[in-house]
Amino acid sequence: MAEPARGRPAVSIVLPVRDGEATLDAALESLRVQTFPHFEVLVVDDGSRDATPRIVQEWEQRDDRFRVVRGGPRHDDGPPAHRAPGGIVAALQHGLAESRGDHIARMDADDRCHPERLAAQLDLLERSPDLAGCGTGVRYVPQSTVTPRAAEYAAWLNSMTTWETVAANIFVECPLAHPTFMFRRMALNGIGGYRDRPWPEDYDLLLRLWRRGHRFVSVPRVLLDWGNDSGRLSRNHPAYSLAAFRRCRVHHLRRSLLAGREGVVVWGAGPTGKSLALEFQRQGVRVAAFVEVDPRKIGQVIHGAPVCEAGAARGFGAVLHVGAVARSAGREAVRKAAREAGLEDGVDFVSMA
Numbered sequence: 001m002a003e004p005a006r007g008r009p010a011v012s013i014v015l016p017v018r019d020g021e022a023t024l025d026a027a028l029e030s031l032r033v034q035t036f037p038h039f040e041v042l043v044v045d046d047g048s049r050d051a052t053p054r055i056v057q058e059w060e061q062r063d064d065r066f067r068v069v070r071g072g073p074r075h076d077d078g079p080p081a082h083r084a085p086g087g088i089v090a091a092l093q094h095g096l097a098e099s100r101g102d103h104i105a106r107m108d109a110d111d112r113c114h115p116e117r118l119a120a121q122l123d124l125l126e127r128s129p130d131l132a133g134c135g136t137g138v139r140y141v142p143q144s145t146v147t148p149r150a151a152e153y154a155a156w157l158n159s160m161t162t163w164e165t166v167a168a169n170i171f172v173e174c175p176l177a178h179p180t181f182m183f184r185r186m187a188l189n190g191i192g193g194y195r196d197r198p199w200p201e202d203y204d205l206l207l208r209l210w211r212r213g214h215r216f217v218s219v220p221r222v223l224l225d226w227g228n229d230s231g232r233l234s235r236n237h238p239a240y241s242l243a244a245f246r247r248c249r250v251h252h253l254r255r256s257l258l259a260g261r262e263g264v265v266v267w268g269a270g271p272t273g274k275s276l277a278l279e280f281q282r283q284g285v286r287v288a289a290f291v292e293v294d295p296r297k298i299g300q301v302i303h304g305a306p307v308c309e310a311g312a313a314r315g316f317g318a319v320l321h322v323g324a325v326a327r328s329a330g331r332e333a334v335r336k337a338a339r340e341a342g343l344e345d346g347v348d349f350v351s352m353a
Contacts, residue, residue, distance in 0.1 A: 010103060011122065011182070012095075015107045017046065019052060020048070024052060030115075035118075045070055047086070099185075101185065104184075104188055121134050135180035137223060138157055138222060138225075152328070153173070158222065163216075171249050174203040177226060199247050246275060251283065262288070263286030264280055264286070265319050266289075267310075268324040277305065288316040289313070311341070
């Protein structure tokens with residue numbers, strides 16, 4: 001297990017919070033009882049107006065591994081604790097700048113770690129020098145509020161335990177749960193940390209790491225209870241909408257697998273395929289055709305592109321083929337059909353959602 005350098009923790013946990021008094025104590029307690037003790041927790045208070053500052057100050061006084069970092073500009077006419085919120089990305093970057101560990105981990109104020117979380121992640125990274133970082137399996141809480149779609153997504157996340165699986169699904173969804181991140185500092189510094197873009201900051205971070213050739217997987221254990229409250233930022237902010245995720249995927253695909261291509265062929269002319277095709281066109285990518293198995297759609301023209309059968313898919317030149325199906329069973333069927341058509345996954349074919 002990694003021992004800290006003299007005077008420095010092995011892991012820095014960055015925990016941004018705004019008005020988190022209801023859950024913050026439990027989150028910090030779950031970190032205090034970690035079996036790996038050589039860490040620091042940077043609680044970045046992003047303009048809280050509730051009891052959050054007092055709670056963190058109490059933690060600072062009784063455990064010197066915990067410290068508060070003020071986020072956002074201070075109101076000129078108010079006390080130091082009253083600062084205008086700077087937003088999640090600014091808070092994360094501020095926490096990174098103040099951190100001292102060789103490994104940077106994430107946590108949110110409404111989540112709880114299992115006691116072995118840090119130890120398990122550090123163990124995996126020590127045994128796998130080819131990995132830039134890792135996440136863990138998650139469990140939504142309270143379970144009474146978990147919808148079938150949320151349960152399916154959690155199961156999908158918990159399957160991202162090999163690089164082959166992650167690489168095959170990198171453009172489907174964000175393959176690691178953000179509160180479970182643990183990355184080597186050098187990898188994060190190499191891409192400049194988080195960026196403020198009109199789409200999810202965690203997905204953007206992973207896609208930039210992927211584009212640099214970095215690898216990451218999840219520990220094959222559920223080690224975080226993920227808050228499933230309806231007030232979460234990811235439930236309400238437009239940067240986490242389905243349209244924002246599509247913008248993020250197409251943006252990074254244009255700068256990676258689409259480089260030098262003449263456009264895309266979209267496999268799937270349902271709602272997912274049509275939405276993706278529009279986003280490709282918005283970002284200046286030519287949609288050469290749609291591929292469909294439904295004979296009723298073959299021969300139609302959608303968004304200016306013809307709909308053809310799979311046998312005709314290879315006749316559109318140097319394009320990237322995109323499997324555009326929302327549900328996992330459908331994605332696997334499309335992936336299988338693409339292989340049978342002679343397309344190589346991750347080279348001239350990619351699954352998206």
